[in-house]
Amino acid sequence: MTIVQPYKRTPLGILFFWIMGFVISGIALYGIILYNQLVDIRHDVSAIHQNVRRAEVMNAELKNTLYAATDPINPEGILRDRGFIVDGRPTYARSEPRVDQYRLYYGR
Numbered sequence: 001m002t003i004v005q006p007y008k009r010t011p012l013g014i015l016f017f018w019i020m021g022f023v024i025s026g027i028a029l030y031g032i033i034l035y036n037q038l039v040d041i042r043h044d045v046s047a048i049h050q051n052v053r054r055a056e057v058m059n060a061e062l063k064n065t066l067y068a069a070t071d072p073i074n075p076e077g078i079l080r081d082r083g084f085i086v087d088g089r090p091t092y093a094r095s096e097p098r099v100d101q102y103r104l105y106y107g108r
Contacts, residue, residue, distance in 0.1 A: 076086070
């Protein structure tokens with residue numbers, strides 16, 4: 001009677017296929033990780049872009065308010081609206097004429 005004993009060593013072909021399977025699986029996993037990072041970065045860039053647009057709109061509104069407040073077209077009307085009165089004969093503060101320091105020191 002003949003007893004058949006199986007080959008006890010793993011052939012190199014099977015080992016090669018296992019190694020290639022692990023390498024391909026690793027590359028696929030690395031590609032998935034890179035793709036997820038790319039999607040996250042695109043999402044962050046989109047959010048930052050929206051924040052920049054919001055800031056630009058706020059800046060334009062602030063500039064509009066500033067330019068409206070400093071508009072030189074009708075300053076008298078704005079002053080009258082705020083309760084200022086135009087004085088026909090204004091009196092200004094006056095001071096005595098100052099003595100020249102050079103004349104005091106040298107006596108000339």
